[in-house]
Amino acid sequence: MKPIFIEDVIKAVNGCINNNINTDDIFIKNISTDTRTIKQGDLFIPIVGENFDGHNFIDVAFEKGAIACLSQKDIKTDNIVIKVGDTKDALKDLAIYYKSLFNIPVIALTGSAGKTTTKDMLASCLSVKYNTVKTQGNFNNEIGLPLTIFNIEEDTQVVVLEMGMNHFGEIRELSKIAKPDIALITNIGVSHIENLGSREGILRAKYEIFEYLKPNGIKILNGDDDMLYTLKEDSSRCYFYSVDSTLDAYATNIKEKGIEGISATINYFDKSFNLDLKIPGKHMISNALAVTLVCSILGLKENEIKEGLETFKPSKMRMDIIKVDKYTVINDAYNANPTSMKATLDVLATTKGRKVAILGDMFELGEYSNDMHYDVGKYATEKGIDELIFIGEHSYYMLQGANSNKNSKSNINYFKTQDDFIKDIYNVLNEGDTILVKASRGMKLENTVDKIIRRESNAV
Template sequence: MKLTLEEIAKAVEGRLIGDNAVVTAVSTDTRTISNGALFIPLKGASFDGHKFIDVAVENGAVAVISQEEINTTVPVIMVEDTHKALGDLARYYRSIHKIPVVGITGSTGKTTTKDIVASVLAQKYNVLKTEGNFNNDVGVPLTLFRLEDDTECAVIEMGMNHFGEISYLTHIANPDMAVITNVGVSHIENLGSREGILKAKCEMFESMEDGYKVLNGDDDMLVTVKDKYKNICYFSMNDKNAEVYADNIQPKGIEGISCTIHTKDVSFDVDIPVPGLHMVSNAMAATAIALKIGLNADEIKKGIESFVPTKMRMDIVKTDRYTIVNDVYNANPNSTKAGIDVVAPVEGKSCCILGDMLELGDFGPKLHSEVGQYAIEKNIDILVCIGEISKSMYEGALSLRKENVYYFPTQEEFWEKMGNILEDGMTILIKASRGMHFEKTTERIKEIK
């Protein structure tokens, strides 16, 4: 990155105080400041980055964007709102880079789809992708600031839990192509219904009327927009007439799943190294994007087969006593059922340790109960439900089976008893919403000798 302060001031509609200079990075966090960086202090209900401007300068910041009058030794660009300035600057910086940008959203599978799309595109291009949880109104701009002169395409994950958020992120990232993985019930507490969630996800199309839109044709909500937008490509495991279609699907336990992917121009067999039927959908989405950008079938196959998921997402951990499916990064009803589907057919005994799925509002108890029933219907040998809302999951499971169903209000209470519940050779799914921090339980189980 090389931007002048005059250039930045124009992009954010700000007023430069001090000499012009060149910045080589942008940061909102004094802990990540590098020499030559521009510091943008953000202000929220319980924090104010303006208090740390001196620290930012000490750590190497050569300029600051501020919405408050400040005394500092470096040039300042004055604006009305630093949060808006962050987005405006990211939009400008993205506009400088004339490269394909893929935006990815959906109720479940955003991160995994982002990773597999990036893995495939990396077979031919230098790819920038969203890292970690940088998928919101701060993370997306910070991701775009990582664009370099040699970046050839970008894969940007976009998260949301309210109306207007995808619209804002799309305005900043200006994607040429979009993927919507599915429309589930995540954030239904804020959006009211699946229809509301669909509307929020489709905000991505507002500024890309002619852009390429890759949608899950097996999702009952996404198929309803077929005639509403142009340039839609559907992928499906059920509709042979879809633009991308998969058959010959062969689960390989926790080692992965194989399938044959077809389009009107190519067909190829592929071994996906991560388990779950949902991975076939993710691979089809990657295929659709890759073909549009110019990859061939061999490159797509190699990219899918070399895919490595983000940490704590279907991460297979083998200990001396157990095989752990560590899927603790986040959870909602659809993704939890997908996780259950992975461990249900394994050889030996299966165990699901499941925690609260958050942001479901009044729908929470019913949806938790349904997940508990689903686990029993799939013949999970041992079900452990942990957390306040998961009491409903426990009760749902009990309505179908009394044996080997356990409930604990907290993880700590489960840890005290887990030695009497878990058995050698078990395959164990561990899954809950991010706010439950179930990686603690994963670490506890890994320590069992």
């Protein structure tokens, strides 16, 4: 972070000092909302959540070297405390001020599925040419996004910000902070439909990303998504990418190579290059097309985009291929929704040998949950998966969907809990299996992956 004077912080957050300390020449070196990361010279911002209150740790922050803190409560201390109306709002206001100190392009992206992989893929490509700051981990909310902005340094050349949400208005707030130059939506699925009511509602919520797009900003949209393609007549600067149609960026000569990856020719504007991804799945080509458009607009050449894409490695538990003595595991246990479930089943179906899918509950589907689990279960049998294992209360409807396919040759198992399955895990798996593990984050199916791997000594 570029050091900033406390006086500028006070103005940015519309705050006031708790005592008569002269702060004219005092500056802060970094921002922290967690006392575990506090360093000498930091500004501590205590956040109030449903089950915690950061104000309880203000003394700890000062003991660890914080030079000042914000507070929405009256605090008795001889240290520098800046009183604000709401610390969470102040965090956002400070991020808006800090970002205004830099004149660099900001790319914002959201979507129901694939946004994190697309973000990481985009940062990989941009880093070939530019010093890039990107959202780390799941820092894609009203706390994480400002903290990402504070990672901008004097030599930063471009920023990639992922935006998540589960209610209306959340992406609007994030877009207000980011004020992106380029905004991208990967797709409109059914994640968080419980809170947003319909795919139309999800589209409205995701479309908030454009509300604070710069006046000459650019929109990038997935032309294969039926909801996003309805925006084709948008008169503003808008580009579409597609795996299935010839749009601004499109793919030809697609060749799937099982878990070894996928290749294609990437065509965009008047250019093209051959791409050999080491990550499996047709949806990865879609992500690559989105990335190609953004990178092209920011001045990267074909060979630079190709290099960034082909050297990209996904985050842990996102299409993470793990080979051990007896099995090959596709660890995609980080999260799940119906769209991503089907995409990973498509990948599994292309692999050789016996195919095993261990699938768990998908959350936040509301009144659609039973039908969507049912549909995924039936789809799994249609893809010819040899062994199906469904885990969780909601996944009982996957079981019903799988059993509804009278032509299915899949062996079908159901376990109410992960613990029940783990007790029987080695009776279900055979040597040589390729095993997909996927569920929503709350199911923690990485425990199943760990159980499979721990039996083996030669994970690679």
